[in-house]
Amino acid sequence: MPGLMLLDTPSLYYRAFYGVPESVTAPDGMPVNAVRGLIDMIAMLVRQHSPGELAACMDADWRPAFRVAAIPTYKAHRVAPDGGEETPDTLAPQVPVIERVLDAAGIARLGVPGYEADDVMGTLASRAEGGVDIVTGDRDMFQLVDDGGPIRVLYTAKGVKNLQLVDEAAVSARYGVPGRSYADFATLRGDPSDGLPGVPGVGDKTAASLITRFGSLEALIRAVDEGGDLTAGQRARLSAARDYLRVAPAVVRVARDVPVPEHLDLALPGKPRDPETLAALAERYGLNGPLSRLSEALSWAPGT
Incomplete structure (x- = not known):
C-alpha cells in the first residue's frame, strides 16, 4: 500500500x-x-x-x-x-x-x-x-x-x-471493539505501563462489553448518571471511578x-x-x- x-x-x-x-x-x-x-x-x-x-x-x-x-x-x-x-x-x-x-x-x-x-x-x-x-x-x-x-x-x-x-x-477480533472505540476501551481497562489505573474491577472483557453495549465512554457515563442498564456492581465501580473517567480520555486519546x-x-x-x-x-x-x-x-x- x-x-x-x-x-x-x-x-x-x-x-x-x-x-x-x-x-x-x-x-x-x-x-x-x-x-x-x-x-x-x-x-x-x-x-x-x-x-x-x-x-x-x-x-x-x-x-x-x-x-x-x-x-x-x-x-x-x-x-x-x-x-x-x-x-x-x-x-x-x-x-x-x-x-x-x-x-x-x-x-x-x-x-x-x-x-x-x-x-x-x-x-x-x-x-x-x-x-x-x-x-x-x-x-x-x-x-x-x-x-x-x-x-x-x-x-x-x-x-x-x-x-x-x-x-x-484485527482490532475487533482481538479486543471486541472497533478501532474507533479503542481509546474508550483502553481508558476503562487502564494501562499500568503508562501509569493509567483504569476502573478497578473492569478488565478487557468487561470493558469491551460495556463499550459495545453503550457505543462510547460518554454514553456509558450518561447511563451511570441516568440509571441505565448496568448491574449494581458495574454502577458502583464506574461511579467510584468518576473523577478518573472525567480526565482520562484526554490522556489516552492521541x-x-x-x-x-x-x-x-x-x-x-x-x-x-x-x-x-x-x-x-x-x-x-x-x-x-x-x-x-x-x-x-x-x-x-x-x-x-
Missing part, C-alpha cells in the same frame, strides 16, 4: 537497543546497537513496503504537561531522579546520533514541543489524503486504525521481520491537532541531504554496513 509511512521512532530504537547486542560498538567502543538496529529497520521497511513518503516521529516531550495535569501518575514510574526520562545509560548517548543520521540522510524527523510521537503520528495520519502505515509497538495507536483511510498499524510486538498488520477487523507545519516534504530522499556529514558519521560510528543497506533500499545512486 504505497503512501505515507509513520515511524514511532522511540518505540523502534528501544526495540533495536534491546534486540541488538551491546557488543555492537563504534571504533572507539561506544555501543551503537540502537543506531545500527534502527537504520536496518528503516531499510527493511522501505524495501518491503515501498512507501511514497516517510516520517520519523519523535517524542519532543515524552510526558506532556497536559497529560500529567490530568493524571499525575502518567508515566511517573519512568521519571529519573533528575526529572527526565529514565533511559538506559548506553542508550541515551545514541539518541543524538540517531537524530544526526536521520537528518544527514534526509529522512524527515518530526517532533513538536509539548507532545509525544503518538500525537505527531495522529495528526499526520488524520491529515493524509492516501493510505497510511504506522509502524509501532504501542497498542495506543490502534485507536487510529481506519479502513476508510486506509490507516493501519504495522505492529512490532513480534519484531520488524514479523510485523502484524492491524486493521479494523491528539490529532498538533501544530505540525502544513506543508512538509516527506518524500523518500533520492540522495542524502548532507553526504559529507553522513560519511563522517559512518566513519565515526562504524555505520558503513547499515547505511549501505539503507542506500540500497532508497535506491541512491552509487557514490551519493
Whole structure:
C-alpha cells in the first residue's frame, strides 16, 4: 500500500537497543546497537513496503504537561531522579546520533514541543489524503486504525521481520471493539505501563462489553448518571471511578491537532541531504554496513 509511512521512532530504537547486542560498538567502543538496529529497520521497511513518503516521529516531550495535569501518575514510574526520562545509560548517548543520521540522510524527523510521537503520528495520519502505515509497538495507536483511510498499524510486538498488520477487523477480533472505540476501551481497562489505573474491577472483557453495549465512554457515563442498564456492581465501580473517567480520555486519546507545519516534504530522499556529514558519521560510528543497506533500499545512486 504505497503512501505515507509513520515511524514511532522511540518505540523502534528501544526495540533495536534491546534486540541488538551491546557488543555492537563504534571504533572507539561506544555501543551503537540502537543506531545500527534502527537504520536496518528503516531499510527493511522501505524495501518491503515501498512507501511514497516517510516520517520519523519523535517524542519532543515524552510526558506532556497536559497529560500529567490530568493524571499525575502518567508515566511517573519512568521519571529519573533528575526529572527526565529514565533511559538506559548506553542508550541515551545514541539518541543524538540517531537524530544526526536521520537528518544527514534526509529522512524527515518530526517532533513538536509539548507532545509525544503518538500525537505527531495522529495528526499526520488524520491529515493524509492516501493510505497510511504506522509502524509501532504501542497498542495506543490502534485507536487510529481506519479502513476508510486506509490507516493501519504495522505492529512490532513480534519484531520488524514479523510485523502484524492491524486493521479494523484485527482490532475487533482481538479486543471486541472497533478501532474507533479503542481509546474508550483502553481508558476503562487502564494501562499500568503508562501509569493509567483504569476502573478497578473492569478488565478487557468487561470493558469491551460495556463499550459495545453503550457505543462510547460518554454514553456509558450518561447511563451511570441516568440509571441505565448496568448491574449494581458495574454502577458502583464506574461511579467510584468518576473523577478518573472525567480526565482520562484526554490522556489516552492521541491528539490529532498538533501544530505540525502544513506543508512538509516527506518524500523518500533520492540522495542524502548532507553526504559529507553522513560519511563522517559512518566513519565515526562504524555505520558503513547499515547505511549501505539503507542506500540500497532508497535506491541512491552509487557514490551519493
